[in-house]
Amino acid sequence: QVQLQESGPGLVKPSQTLSLTCTVSGGSFSSGSYYWNWIRQPAGKGLDWIGRIFASGSTRYNPSLKSRVTISVDTSKNQFSLKLSSVTAADTAVYYCVRASRGAVGATGTIDSFDIWGQGTMVTVSS
Amino acid sequence: DIQMTQSPSSLSASVGDRVTITCRASQTISSYLNWYQQRPGKAPKLLIYAASSLQSGVPSRFSGSGSGTDFTLIISSLQPEDFATYYCQHSYATPWTFGQGTKVEIK
Numbered sequence: 361q362v363q364l365q366e367s368g369p370g371l372v373k374p375s376q377t378l379s380l381t382c383t384v385s386g387g388s389f390s391s392g393s394y395y396w397n398w399i400r401q402p403a404g405k406g407l408d409w410i411g412r413i414f415a416s417g418s419t420r421y422n423p424s425l426k427s428r429v430t431i432s433v434d435t436s437k438n439q440f441s442l443k444l445s446s447v448t449a450a451d452t453a454v455y456y457c458v459r460a461s462r463g464a465v466g467a468t469g470t471i472d473s474f475d476i477w478g479q480g481t482m483v484t485v486s487s
Numbered sequence: 488d489i490q491m492t493q494s495p496s497s498l499s500a501s502v503g504d505r506v507t508i509t510c511r512a513s514q515t516i517s518s519y520l521n522w523y524q525q526r527p528g529k530a531p532k533l534l535i536y537a538a539s540s541l542q543s544g545v546p547s548r549f550s551g552s553g554s555g556t557d558f559t560l561i562i563s564s565l566q567p568e569d570f571a572t573y574y575c576q577h578s579y580a581t582p583w584t585f586g587q588g589t590k591v592e593i594k
Contacts (some may be wrong), residue, residue, distance in 0.1 A: 368509070397563035406574065406585055406587050406588050407531065407574060407576070407585040408585075409496040409583040409584065409585075420581050423488075423582060424582070433579055452581070456531075457529055460578075463536060463537055464537060466517055466519060466537075466585075467517050467519060468517075468519075468579060468580065471518060471519050471536065471537040471578060472578045473521040473533055473536035473537070473542075473576075473578065474521070474523070474531070474533060474576070475533045475536075475542065477531055477532070478530065479529075479530055480530050485572075
């Protein structure tokens with residue numbers, strides 16, 4: 361079955377760039393039926409979608425983070441990555457890499473859902 | 488951005504109880520609504536997609552309904568493993584957003 365695994369530093373200094381990689385195993389990474397996301401969750405709080413990428417490289421970001429976020433893909437390694445620049449303490453969170461599945465066609469496009477999640481990795485921003 | 492508002496924020500219930508959680512979108516989202524369960528220290532798990540479709544492997548005591556702006560998640564008979572936090576999420580248009588969560592606790 362498909363599995364996602366996050367990797368990267370657990371501690372990042374303020375103003376630096378947070379970098380995480382997600383490795384996807386056991387599935388069709390390049391299938392057009394799926395795309396790949398980053399979602400984060402500060403301790404004790406809710407879930408925030410950061411952005412997504414298709415295997416083709418097409419991206420879309422949350423406008424709240426758009427100026428600081430870059431998501432990239434390496435299909436040869438079945439990996440996608442997150443870079444978040446100029447981090448502050450507010451970026452401290454558990455970061456999840458997540459697969460989205462494209463569902464039935466609705467009024468404005470497919471009805472998609474986040475069907476497979478990585479276990480999450482805690483990133484702390486602190487000097 | 489589309490805002491998702493869940494109610495209640497928390498509830499206490501007993502094993503065997505019927506539990507209802509509601510989610511309201513700030514604009515119409517048709518059936519572009521998903522529900523997730525998150526146990527402490529774990530990643531969220533997809534329960535219901537497209538408002539009412541049960542994800543493979545999810546027990547049939549979970550059900551979802553609604554369309555437009557108002558949605559409901561029902562647990563027909565609460566089991567010990569169901570004590571968790573539940574989130575709704577829309578996929579109508581980016582940015583995707585989640586509700587604030589509903590924590591289901593043991594009475």
